[in-house]
Amino acid sequence: ETGVTQSPTHLIKTRGQQVTLRCSSQSGHNTVSWYQQALGQGPQFIFQYYREEENGRGNFPPRFSGLQFPNYSSELNVNALELDDSALYLCASSTGQGLGEQYFGPGTRLTVT
Amino acid sequence: QKEVEQNSGPLSVPEGAIASLNCTYSDRVSQSFFWYRQYSGKSPELIMSIYSNGDKEDGRFTAQLNKASQYVSLLIRDSQPSDSATYLCAAGLYNNNDMRFGAGTRLTVKP
Numbered sequence: 001e002t003g004v005t006q007s008p009t010h011l012i013k014t015r016g017q018q019v020t021l022r023c024s025s026q027s028g029h030n031t032v033s034w035y036q037q038a039l040g041q042g043p044q045f046i047f048q049y050y051r052e053e054e055n056g057r058g059n060f061p062p063r064f065s066g067l068q069f070p071n072y073s074s075e076l077n078v079n080a081l082e083l084d085d086s087a088l089y090l091c092a093s094s095t096g097q098g099l100g101e102q103y104f105g106p107g108t109r110l111t112v113t
Numbered sequence: 114q115k116e117v118e119q120n121s122g123p124l125s126v127p128e129g130a131i132a133s134l135n136c137t138y139s140d141r142v143s144q145s146f147f148w149y150r151q152y153s154g155k156s157p158e159l160i161m162s163i164y165s166n167g168d169k170e171d172g173r174f175t176a177q178l179n180k181a182s183q184y185v186s187l188l189i190r191d192s193q194p195s196d197s198a199t200y201l202c203a204a205g206l207y208n209n210n211d212m213r214f215g216a217g218t219r220l221t222v223k224p
Contacts, residue, residue, distance in 0.1 A: 106156050
């Protein structure tokens with residue numbers, strides 16, 4: 001167990017809807033990164049938050065947005081859901097700005113119908 | 114060209130053997146490299162990080178990095194059936210704090 005938690009575990013949404021996923025980082029960690037993992041693929045970087053600021057972003061459209069709170073927990077929001085958004089969404093926590101060791105939470109399985 | 118490439122496998126080894134997993138990366142600015150293990154239906158679990166050329170050992174695991182050849186490997190000694198999983202290689206791109214993952218190599222250790 002990494003101490004990183006995510007909620008909910010599973011979620012089913014309809015195309016066009018909006019979704020919010022949540023992540024609590026491991027104690028002592030101030031950086032949260034979000035990833036999307038499609039079946040049979042490696043995780044794809046969405047964005048990273050460090051001390052409540054976006055600190056890097058992957059090749060995802062603006063309808064993917066996020067927040068980090070003063071306690072370093074984080075949210076991932078996805079608007080106008082598409083069928084291709086169906087995936088496992090992972091958050092990972094780490095310390096410091098940049099690319100140190102990242103520890104993943106259990107993930108949220110999102111299904112868009 | 115994919116930025117991080119791994120053989121998809123499956124790689125099958127007998128119990129007690131050495132499993133060798135390989136990874137190449139295309140971006141020369143990558144500075145940090147990681148190996149993760151992912152069991153079916155679970156999230157990735159960090160095995161090891163490596164930042165400098167050479168070998169790094171941790172228990173039964175040894176990571177090897179060769180920046181000139183843009184090559185990272187993971188050796189698992191005395192493989193156990195519990196090591197059966199998908200192994201993900203990741204390279205960090207510092208210009209965007211972007212961690213690029215390969216698609217993973219599926220390892221099966223047969224008793």
